[in-house]
Structures are given as C-alpha cells and as structure tokens.
Amino acid sequence: MPLSIRPAADADLPAITAIYNDAGVGTTASYDLEPVSLDSRRSWFEQRSRAGFPIVVAELDGRVIGYASYGPFRDKAGYAYTVEHSVYVARDARQRGVGQALMADLVSHARDRGVHVMIGVLDADNAASIAFHRRLDFAEVARLPQVGRKFGRWLDVVMVQLTLPVPEPD
Secondary structure: OOOEEEEOOHHHHHHHHHHHHHHHHOOOOOOOOOOOOHHHHHHHHHHHHHOOOOEEEEEEOOEEEEEEEEEEOOOOHHHOOEEEEEEEEOHHHOOOOHHHHHHHHHHHHHHHOOOOEEEEEEEOOOHHHHHHHHHOOOEEEEEEEEEEEEOOEEEEEEEEEEEOOOOOOO
8 A cells, every 4th residue: 555645634643643752752853842642732733724734644554654734934924924844754654755745745735825935943963854854945044053952952953944936925
C-alpha cells in the first residue's frame, strides 16, 4: 500500500499526539518541555480546523506516520498572508520522503489559498531540518541566539522562509 497524504481526522489524534511527544517534546524540534495531552491536541485540532488551517497526515499501511500543519504567523491582521508551518514524522519513518510529501501538500494548500509566505522556526543545531527545508527552497532569513532553553542549555533558532508567487491581494 503506497504512502497517502490526507486531511487529518479526530481518529488520528492519538497518533499525532504520540508523534509530537516523541519528535517535538523528546528533541529540540519543538521547545515544549512537557508532553502534550490528547485533550490539548484535540483543542489544537479544533482551533486549527475552525480557522480553516490544514492539518494533514501521512498514512502507510493504515498507520499514521507523520503530520503537518500551518497556522497564523502572528495575530496581527497585516500578517494574514504569512503562516508558520510544522511537520513531524515518526522516528521509524524518517528519511523516507514522508516529510517531503507532507510539505508538498501543505505548500499546495497554501498556494491555493493565497498564502504569500511560509515560515519555519527551527532549532539551529537541527542540521537535518535545516537541510530538509533548504531542499524545499526555503531560505534562511534569521538566526536568533539563545532565545530558547531546553535540556539544560540555551538554544538558537533559525527562521526559514518560502515566498510563494501569488497575485497581489486587494
């Protein structure tokens, strides 16, 4: 059965939560310090869905092995055409094109909805994530030294940006 990318459903939330707690909380891919609960992921899912933001999952052989989403970059109206994305892949499914398939779907969704800029906020020591985004034509636009703290050390952030060619909004 080939890899499929589809909109996330409520039934996917246990897998999404597990992937996030391993890939996000268990590493510096996210600066959350404590595991998230299924209820908090459900709230996140409902908020994103109500706001019209996508959440997609990668499924292989009936198992959710990754997910991706984007949401508001900042809450000011002038940022309406800019989003911040995230993509997480289960540990045993990394380096197999899953993240790339998820991001291709997100970028297509963003283009279709008139998003002009996609932002990624990455840990500066995460060379794999930086290289992944570079392969997808994201450009490094900022480095923020020591803005996070996790695992007993200060962490630097790299911000990457993909500018999408969309018509000028009214």
